[in-house]
Amino acid sequence: MHYEVVIIGAGMSGLAAGVRLAHFGRRVLIVEKHTVWGGLNSFYKKGGHHFDVGLHAVTNWLRPGYRGPRVPLQRIYRQLRIKPEQFALEPQTQSSVRFDDARLRFTNDLEVLQSEVRALFPQQIDGFMRLCARCATYPEAKADTPFVSTRQVLAEYLSDPLLIDMLLCPLMFYGSAMQEDLDFEQFIILFNSIYREGFCRPQRGVKQILEVLIDKYEAAGGQMRRRCAVQSIVVKDGLVNELVLSTGDSVTADVVLSSAGLVETWNLRSDVEYNDMQQHAGQLAFTENLWVLDKDPKDLGFDDCVTFFNKGPKFRWSAPEEPVDLSSGVICVPGNYAHAEPLDRHLIRATHLANPRTWFEADEPQYRGTKQHYIEGSLQTVSDFAQDLTPHVVYTDGFTPRTVTHFTGHENGAVYGSPHKLKTGQTGVDNLFLCGTDQGFVGIVGAMLSGIAMANQYGLTTKGAA
Amino acid sequence: MTDNEVRKLVLDIIHDIAPDEDLSDVKADVRLRDQLDLDSMDFLDIVMELRKRHQIEVPEDDYMELSTLDGCVTYLSPKFNGKATA
Numbered sequence: 001m002h003y004e005v006v007i008i009g010a011g012m013s014g015l016a017a018g019v020r021l022a023h024f025g026r027r028v029l030i031v032e033k034h035t036v037w038g039g040l041n042s043f044y045k046k047g048g049h050h051f052d053v054g055l056h057a058v059t060n061w062l063r064p065g066y067r068g069p070r071v072p073l074q075r076i077y078r079q080l081r082i083k084p085e086q087f088a089l090e091p092q093t094q095s096s097v098r099f100d101d102a103r104l105r106f107t108n109d110l111e112v113l114q115s116e117v118r119a120l121f122p123q124q125i126d127g128f129m130r131l132c133a134r135c136a137t138y139p140e141a142k143a144d145t146p147f148v149s150t151r152q153v154l155a156e157y158l159s160d161p162l163l164i165d166m167l168l169c170p171l172m173f174y175g176s177a178m179q180e181d182l183d184f185e186q187f188i189i190l191f192n193s194i195y196r197e198g199f200c201r202p203q204r205g206v207k208q209i210l211e212v213l214i215d216k217y218e219a220a221g222g223q224m225r226r227r228c229a230v231q232s233i234v235v236k237d238g239l240v241n242e243l244v245l246s247t248g249d250s251v252t253a254d255v256v257l258s259s260a261g262l263v264e265t266w267n268l269r270s271d272v273e274y275n276d277m278q279q280h281a282g283q284l285a286f287t288e289n290l291w292v293l294d295k296d297p298k299d300l301g302f303d304d305c306v307t308f309f310n311k312g313p314k315f316r317w318s319a320p321e322e323p324v325d326l327s328s329g330v331i332c333v334p335g336n337y338a339h340a341e342p343l344d345r346h347l348i349r350a351t352h353l354a355n356p357r358t359w360f361e362a363d364e365p366q367y368r369g370t371k372q373h374y375i376e377g378s379l380q381t382v383s384d385f386a387q388d389l390t391p392h393v394v395y396t397d398g399f400t401p402r403t404v405t406h407f408t409g410h411e412n413g414a415v416y417g418s419p420h421k422l423k424t425g426q427t428g429v430d431n432l433f434l435c436g437t438d439q440g441f442v443g444i445v446g447a448m449l450s451g452i453a454m455a456n457q458y459g460l461t462t463k464g465a466a
Numbered sequence: 467m468t469d470n471e472v473r474k475l476v477l478d479i480i481h482d483i484a485p486d487e488d489l490s491d492v493k494a495d496v497r498l499r500d501q502l503d504l505d506s507m508d509f510l511d512i513v514m515e516l517r518k519r520h521q522i523e524v525p526e527d528d529y530m531e532l533s534t535l536d537g538c539v540t541y542l543s544p545k546f547n548g549k550a551t552a
Contacts, residue, residue: 024514
């Protein structure tokens with residue numbers, strides 16, 4: 001069968017790209033290797049509970065009545081022809097960055113963070129206000145801007161290493177594929193997405209967003225095949241000639257958009273013998289644990305929507321030596337968002353950096369034992385912030401880098417992908433492009449923007465008919 | 467097609483692209499981008515919707531013609547009426 005566009009992966013970027021293309025009448029097929037859509041932001045059911053895979057927060061909260069320079073969520077609503085009430089995003093109440101000696105609260109009003117900084121770091125407030133002004137507009141999306149070290153730039157505005165690390169902590173977790181530092185353009189995007197616009201969450205979790213995208217896609221004639229993995233991207237004469245599928249058949253396409261990832265896409269290409277992108281494989285992976293409790297976490301002392309924490313003298317954003325680095329992490333309480341209806345479960349989640357190698361190299365008993373050990377350790381770490389949660393746990397689940405790779409195919413379970421992004425999406429094969437994490441933007445909003453941009457640029461031309 | 471019909475058609479497209487914009491007071495001789503919150507991506511979508519809904523092609527060099535409602539009417543009417551008589 002021939003399609004105008006085949007999209008590899010039914011995650012947020014693939015689905016958003018599909019919606020754009022199908023809306024304008026392109027014959028599109030999305031192939032997804034998993035049984036369910038969503039990719040890194042999927043969902044599952046276990047022990048009678050429904051869980052979201054990756055969702056702590058949707059960034060870039062758009063407050064009703066906002067007027068001003070175009071912001072990401074407006075772009076998404078317009079480009080995908082979606083009404084805000086369809087995603088039903090509801091804002092956060094508050095979040096915090098908690099290091100040993102300091103806690104900075106922040107909300108969807110940047111002024112709250114500014115007054116926290118003024119109170120805790122009075123010598124730094126002038127520099128911080130200048131930094132906020134510096135980040136006031138999003139950088140223009142340009143392909144080949146050279147890397148600018150955020151740590152170097154921040155040194156021009158701030159002199160307190162604790163404040164610098166505290167400000168970077170949420171941005172790294174939400175997220176940076178690069179260790180220790182990040183490109184300053186990325187810093188601006190994440191600063192605005194997290195501190196200026198802020199967090200929100202759909203009432204029904206990630207399914208709410210996925211259902212809107214899928215319904216729109218299919219209503220516009222988009223086709224999807226699940227349990228259908230691409231086994232080979234056959235390249236001939238510099239063009240994708242066909243896609244060989246795990247279902248035993250092949251499809252052809254004028255254009256292929258791959259959300260599989262940089263290294264992963266290169267692995268599928270028939271014209272790549274030695275994968276020279278392998279050196280760029282993402283090294284930052286995570287474990288994530290979820291606990292269903294018998295009480296509202298707020299009543300147990302957890303009043304943040306999201307807590308980014310670091311214990312110890314230095315905040316290190318790097319692949320740990322040990323299987324899980326419990327000294328830092330993210331704690332999320334979905335029930336603390338300003339939802340119109342209370343959620344049907346009391347849930348608390350914790351994420352920590354993990355060493356992919358130990359998880360992939362472990363044999364089955366080692367894997368289970370290590371997983372159990374670190375879930376318990378994580379619960380203790382979380383409990384340190386308020387009170388022992390152990391007596392309140394009704395159900396526990398967790399996933400490791402291996403879980404992520406198993407279900408999404410992303411190498412090393414590196415959810416933010418490779419530190420080496422292809423900002424143009426161009427692969428060198430004239431009709432094969434990347435979208436999603438390795439094209440440049442991360443998170444739910446980032447992925448949708450990526451899918452939209454790549455679909456617009458490579459799947460839709462305004463010159464001439466389809 | 468009358469001028470009013472062309473105007474309505476263009477406003478329908480804009481309403482679809484930017485449902486939160488108040489279109490009741492749009493002045494026909496003032497640039498749309500000066501009255502409404504529309505940027506270049508939105509304009510590209512207007513062009514693509516013209517093709518999708520009405521099979522009308524607008525080459526990139528002609529985008530300028532669509533900057534006001536009056537401009538849209540002047541530019542698009544012949545294209546609609548050309549279709550009708552084809």
